[in-house]
Amino acid sequence: MNPDTDTIAAVATAPGESAIAIIRVSGPASLPIADRIFSCEGTPASQRASNSFVHGRILSKDGVADEVILLIYRAPHSYTREDSIEIQGHGGSIATKRILRSVLDAGARPAEPGEFTKRAFLSGRIDLLQAEAVLDLIRARSDRAATAALEQLSGRLSDSFGKAYDEIISTAADLEATLDFSEDELPPTLLNGVVRRLQQGEQHLQDLLDTWDEGHLLREGALVVISGKPNVGKSTLLNALLGIDRAIVTPMPGTTRDTIEELLVIDGLSVRLVDTAGLRDTDCEIEGEGIRRTRSALEKADLVLYLIDGSQTLDPVDIEQIKTIPPEKSVILVNKSDLPKKANTPSMTDRSVIFISLRSGDDIPFVKRIISEKISTHCMAQPHAVISERHRTLVLSTLKEVSEASRLLQNDPPETALAASSLRASLEILGEATGRVYHDELLNNIFSRFCIGK
Ligand SMILES: Nc1nc2c(ncn2[C@@H]2O[C@H](COP(=O)(O)OP(=O)(O)O)[C@@H](O)[C@H]2O)c(=O)[nH]1
Numbered sequence: 001m002n003p004d005t006d007t008i009a010a011v012a013t014a015p016g017e018s019a020i021a022i023i024r025v026s027g028p029a030s031l032p033i034a035d036r037i038f039s040c041e042g043t044p045a046s047q048r049a050s051n052s053f054v055h056g057r058i059l060s061k062d063g064v065a066d067e068v069i070l071l072i073y074r075a076p077h078s079y080t081r082e083d084s085i086e087i088q089g090h091g092g093s094i095a096t097k098r099i100l101r102s103v104l105d106a107g108a109r110p111a112e113p114g115e116f117t118k119r120a121f122l123s124g125r126i127d128l129l130q131a132e133a134v135l136d137l138i139r140a141r142s143d144r145a146a147t148a149a150l151e152q153l154s155g156r157l158s159d160s161f162g163k164a165y166d167e168i169i170s171t172a173a174d175l176e177a178t179l180d181f182s183e184d185e186l187p188p189t190l191l192n193g194v195v196r197r198l199q200q201g202e203q204h205l206q207d208l209l210d211t212w213d214e215g216h217l218l219r220e221g222a223l224v225v226i227s228g229k230p231n232v233g234k235s236t237l238l239n240a241l242l243g244i245d246r247a248i249v250t251p252m253p254g255t256t257r258d259t260i261e262e263l264l265v266i267d268g269l270s271v272r273l274v275d276t277a278g279l280r281d282t283d284c285e286i287e288g289e290g291i292r293r294t295r296s297a298l299e300k301a302d303l304v305l306y307l308i309d310g311s312q313t314l315d316p317v318d319i320e321q322i323k324t325i326p327p328e329k330s331v332i333l334v335n336k337s338d339l340p341k342k343a344n345t346p347s348m349t350d351r352s353v354i355f356i357s358l359r360s361g362d363d364i365p366f367v368k369r370i371i372s373e374k375i376s377t378h379c380m381a382q383p384h385a386v387i388s389e390r391h392r393t394l395v396l397s398t399l400k401e402v403s404e405a406s407r408l409l410q411n412d413p414p415e416t417a418l419a420a421s422s423l424r425a426s427l428e429i430l431g432e433a434t435g436r437v438y439h440d441e442l443l444n445n446i447f448s449r450f451c452i453g454k
């Protein structure tokens, strides 16, 4: 059987007890299968109009499998652009399995992960960027991540990539045309025009690259690390932000040995909040390993909340520590303001220094606002599509080829043939982002991450 023209089936809803479960079927045999296993009053399913639904029963070898609603989609008006049906049965594993079994017995085969979306891509209904957006939307852990995924699904990112692609391809065509001229016949204005347009193309690619920071924050969540010396209130802060007693808090310095990471959503942004072992010299092997982990978390952090105990005299070690963190990525929180003040305020004009007390939870909304403001500086206010790690690698390689072409054309004499070949290479790479150019490995890589039934 041709894997692209056979008929696939899968349960599209999550397993377990639920009000309804949906079994999805797509491919040329969808409607004949419906006629074989579905009984209803009046017109058989295959004779009914597209985008209609009908109540009836799914029959199996052993009798009635379930009472269901059947939805009919005729090609090309379906998710995959193929003939498709969706069977809405009662949720719960037994009824759902019985329906799927009937569909498979009637001639469908079990779908692979993401195969419905893969068919939507192969039929040209969506491009690869939109297919990836489907997965991003399912996996979104915050409002903003979901909004960015929807923007990508609507084709916003495809348009940006398309614009860069069209710009390079038309410039490449102009450049190819100059290959017919001999070197001394070549009008210099022609090449200057090509170089100028390549520079515009580079800018376009750079704009795309600039969305990566935000894309990374939205997809993975911002890494916010709580750091500082032992006993300053780091674990108290983690617990207060989470609203649960996640980390052990004691008056004894050195309580937290390992890094603790928890997910939290602040202002629609997902945050990976990390509590760390307090920084100090120690002979204890376990605490030492904890401190090594703290340093590694600090290196990767998108934001560091550096805590100081305001009831103690200021330790110059704190100032040294803070200086190792880039100013835009740090907030200094002087804690325990409810106690008599001993610490003179760290005078670091390039950093935000904020006085708080974690004794009551009153300052927590304020700390949340600070976190959200600091992270949001990486995020634009308007919803827009953002690139992922896969796209970033491709855009970087494309940019390298385009810059190389531009450099070759500015050589004396201009190396037009080599430049043209760089541009051809750049188009090939850029095409992999949208799926204009694809190979099985690339598709397997992307669609294997989907769930079955999507
Ligand atoms: N008075 C006062 N005590 C605090 C405050 N924040 C934390 N503590 C106390 O400081 C001690 C150390 O807190 P902990 O969160 O374990 O500090 P860590 O070692 O930095 O994780 C505990 O006894 C906390 O109850 C605060 O704002 N005011």
Ligand SMILES: [Mg+2]
Binding pocket: 234, 235, 236, 247, 248, 255, 256, 276, 278
């Ligand atoms: Mg602690």
